[in-house]
Amino acid sequence: MAIRRHHLIEEAKAELDLAYEEVKRAEHAVMELEFEYNERLRDIPQSSPEQGQLIAEKEAKQEAHTLDALYEMQNEAAQRFALVSAAFAIVSSVQDEDMSLDLIKRILFRRDFLRRNKMEVDKHIRSFHRGLRDYMRKESSPEADSVVRTSWMEIERMTAIQAKEAKAA
Numbered sequence: 001m002a003i004r005r006h007h008l009i010e011e012a013k014a015e016l017d018l019a020y021e022e023v024k025r026a027e028h029a030v031m032e033l034e035f036e037y038n039e040r041l042r043d044i045p046q047s048s049p050e051q052g053q054l055i056a057e058k059e060a061k062q063e064a065h066t067l068d069a070l071y072e073m074q075n076e077a078a079q080r081f082a083l084v085s086a087a088f089a090i091v092s093s094v095q096d097e098d099m100s101l102d103l104i105k106r107i108l109f110r111r112d113f114l115r116r117n118k119m120e121v122d123k124h125i126r127s128f129h130r131g132l133r134d135y136m137r138k139e140s141s142p143e144a145d146s147v148v149r150t151s152w153m154e155i156e157r158m159t160a161i162q163a164k165e166a167k168a169a
Contacts, residue, residue, distance in 0.1 A: 008148060009088050012081040019070070019077040026065040033061050083108060083159070084152070091132045101125055108155065113162045121158060127151040 037058035044051045086107050094100040104125050105114060114121055131147030138144075 007145075008152060009081075009084050012077075012084040016074075016077040016081045019074040023067070023070045023074045026067050026070050030062045030065055030067060033058055080156075087128070087152075087155075088132065091129055092136060097129065101129055104129065108159055109162060110166075113158075113165070117158065121155075124151050124154040124158065128155060 037054060041051060041054055044054065087104050090100050090103045090107075094103060101122070105121060108125075109117075109121060127147060128151035131144055131151055135141075135144035135148055
């Protein structure tokens, strides 16, 4: 039995790679600014107004690279890839469907969220699970792909709601 790779996981990996490259690019640019301004500051007397202006200019240019936002984007991409990878690993390796569904729920959702949204969570995880099993083991058709994508999109929507609730609490 051949197990086919689904491109949803490959897209999550590509998103993570892209976020990593953006962070690396911005960090490099910030380091270049640091070096450039340190060289310029070397010839200026300490505590002079010009030194303060140069430092403020450097910090403004560094902040324009929005490293904090890029780190957040990279973190979100890493979390998404980890969750997609975990769900795919469970579907492909755990033969018992109930156990597989339970493991995916436990990885993605907190107990309090599951209690309040049990029917909707169960529906989308079951649909994702069956769609991915069909895709990987039977037929990698556009229909099976659509089931996986639609179900995962709903799962991600619910995990976003869960995260928003956790931040509000």
